[in-house]
Amino acid sequence: xxxxxxxxxxxxxxxxxxYLRVVNESHMHSVPANSETHFKLTVASNCxxxxxxxxxxxxxxxxxxxxxxxxxxxxxxxxYTNEEWQQIQQQTPKSPNCMGGSKGA
Numbered sequence: 001x002x003x004x005x006x007x008x009x010x011x012x013x014x015x016x017x018x019y020l021r022v023v024n025e026s027h028m029h030s031v032p033a034n035s036e037t038h039f040k041l042t043v044a045s046n047c048x049x050x051x052x053x054x055x056x057x058x059x060x061x062x063x064x065x066x067x068x069x070x071x072x073x074x075x076x077x078x079x080y081t082n083e084e085w086q087q088i089q090q091q092t093p094k095s096p097n098c099m100g101g102s103k104g105a
Contacts, residue, residue, distance in 0.1 A: 018082045039076070045082070046081055
């Protein structure tokens with residue numbers, strides 16, 4: 001199973017999100033073509049009620065731990081409760097340009 005689908009499946013099972021988007025942003029980084037190393041994750045779920053952003057991120061990193069040890073290099077996390085997601089009008093922040101490796105030259 002490709003990594004993006006694995007991430008989607010794992011997050012769906014863990015959080016039953018009202019909104020989930022997993023975007024492979026590897027092409028924006030200094031990695032070989034067709035890599036699956038850098039992802040932007042947007043998750044809206046009431047499982048996050050009463051949790052700080054740090055706690056939300058820790059939960060996601062805990063779920064993705066095995067993938068992180070197997071080549072998943074970076075994830076940009078955008079986590080919201082369902083109400084927060086509505087308040088920001090369902091807009092995910094844009095990702096910054098990569099400045100690492102050959103992209104920064």
